[in-house]
Amino acid sequence: MKILVTGAAGFLGRRLINALLQRGSLSDRQGVSQAISTLVAFDLMPLAGFSDSRLKVLCGDIADPEVLRGLVDAETDSIFHLAAVVSSQAEQDFELGMRINFAATQNLLERIRRLGTCPKWVMTSSVAVFGGQLPEQVEDDQVWAPQSSYGTQKAMNDLLLADYSRRGFVDGRSLRMPTIAVRPGKPNLAASSFASSIIREPLNGQESVCPVPLETRLWLMSPAQAISNLIHGHELPGEMLRRGRVINMPGLSITVEKMIDALRQTAGDEVANRVRIERSPAIEKIVGSWPGSFASSYARNLGFTHDQDFDDVIAQFVDEYLPQALES
C-alpha cells in the first residue's frame, strides 16, 4: 500500500507519519487491511528526523501541477492532504492563501481524476468556515459563512472534495477540525496560535499574551486526538458517509478562562500568572467569528471521538514535551 502525506513536515504531518509507521497498515477501499509499503512524505522543506525504509521524503511547491505529477501515481492508494498556510498568513497574503490552500487542493484532485484510480483521501477542514450570526451550539446543517480567506479556501475545498467524491473521482473525507492545542514549538501565524501559547509558554517559564477576552469560548482537540481521528476518518468505509464527505469533528468546548484555571490547577499560580490579556482586534475578529461549540452528531455517529477534559490535554503536552516538569 502506497500512502502520500502532504504537509508532512508540519506539526500534525510529523505526528501522523509517526503514527502510520508505527501502525504499519491501513484499510484499502475494499476494507481490507494492507501493510504500508511506501509512505511518501511531501512538504515545502524535506521532512527530517525519521529513519524508516518505507519512508520516501520529497519536497517542492505543492501548487505546481508538475510537482504533483511526480507525487501521485496509479499506485497511490491513500492521500492525507494536510498542506496549508495558516489563517493569519492567508489573511495577510491573499495570493499565497489561494495558491496553497485552494489551487493546490484543486490541482491534486485533478491529478487524481485524470489517473482514474479513485484513492482514499483524508483532509483537514476548519471551523473557520463558520461565521456571522451563530447559535450557541452549531448543528451539522449550519450554513458556512467564512469571515476570513482561510475559511473561504477551506470551504471551497470541502465543496470540491464532496463533488469529486460524488462523481467517483476520489473517496474523500474532510474532517472539520477544532483548534488543535497544545502544540509544541513556537507561536505561528494561525489566529488560534494563542490557544497553545497560553499553556505552553507559561509551562516553559515564559510570559504569554492572550489576544482575546477571558470569556472567549474555543472548540479544541488535542494533537493525539487529532491523529486518532484522522486515521479513523481514513478507515471508515465510504458507504457509511451517507450524510456527506465533510464532517464537523467533535471537540472540547472551553473558555480561555477555564483553560487558564486548568493550567493553575496543574502547574500552580506562578505559572498561570504568566498569562496576560492584551486584546488584538485583528485576532479577536477572526477568532470571535468561530463557534465555540458544535453538536457534531454525524461525527459521533461515525465513531469520531474527542478529549474529555482540558486537564488531560495539558497532561498530554507535559508528558510528551516537558517530562522534566513532571519531576519538579
Added chain:
Amino acid sequence: MKILVTGAAGFLGRRLINALLQRGSLSDRQGVSQAISTLVAFDLMPLAGFSDSRLKVLCGDIADPEVLRGLVDAETDSIFHLAAVVSSQAEQDFELGMRINFAATQNLLERIRRLGTCPKWVMTSSVAVFGGQLPEQVEDDQVWAPQSSYGTQKAMNDLLLADYSRRGFVDGRSLRMPTIAVRPGKPNLAASSFASSIIREPLNGQESVCPVPLETRLWLMSPAQAISNLIHGHELPGEMLRRGRVINMPGLSITVEKMIDALRQTAGDEVANRVRIERSPAIEKIVGSWPGSFASSYARNLGFTHDQDFDDVIAQFVDEYLPQALES
C-alpha cells in the same frame, strides 16, 4: 457609467440588456444615479437583434484570462455576471462546467482585483447548492450540500465572491435564484427545463413530457420578476448587506400538479392534457434534491420581491410570447 453583462445572449441576459437600455441609468457605488454610457454585452456568440449606440457587442471564451482583459477595464463600474452552462450540461461534462461556471468567475474576479477598482457585481447563484436532508422550508442559515457539479460550482462562486467583497476587491451580490419559468424557446439541458416546457409546449400545441412526479414542489420565479430582482440587487447600497453577499431569493412555491392545474384553468383541458408524466431518474435525482420552499427572510428585508400567483406567471408568458393565444 460603463456596464458589463456576461451571458448577454442568453435568455436572462437579453432581457436584462433590454431593461437596462430602457431604464438608462443605475446607481453607482456612492448611491448616485448615473446614465449608462456604455453597455458591453458579452457572450460566446455575438448578441444580435439590438440596435443602440450605447451597446458594445463582444464575444469569446469567458474562461480565457486574455479575453477578460479586453472585457473589463478601470472604467467598468458594474458587472452582471450571468454566463454559465446549465445544470445537466455541467453534470454531463465536468471539465466544461468547472471551466465556465467556476474558473471563468474566478478569472473575472482576479481581473477586477488586479485593477483595484472595486466595481459593483451582481451574479446569479442557484438553489442547486442545497441538498441532502432538508426541512420543508429552507431558512437562510441552511448549509449548502450540492448534489450536482452545477450546484458545487455555484456554491464555490458564492464563497469566492463573499471573500472578494469582504476584502474590498469587489462590491458583490449573489442572488440565489429559484427556477426561472416560463422561458420561451426550446427546452435546454437544465435539469429544470421541464418547468417551462410543461407550460410552453402545450400552449404551443405540442405534447410535453414531465420527468418528475406531480407532487414535486418547485421554487419558481418569472422572467420579469428575475430581471426586476437583478436590478434591485444592483441598486442596494453595499452597507445594507450586513448578513452577507449571498441572498436566497424569495419565490413562488408550487407543485407540478398545481402548475398543470393553473394551465388547465387558463387554457383549458385540451391544452393541459398535452402534459404527460414520464419519469427520468437522472432529472428526478437532481431536481428532487432542490428545496421547494425558502423562508428568504434576508431577501425580503432587503426588498426583493416574488410572483404572487402562477396564473399571472402563465399570463405573463402568453402576453409576451403568444399574444395570438389571448385573441383565440
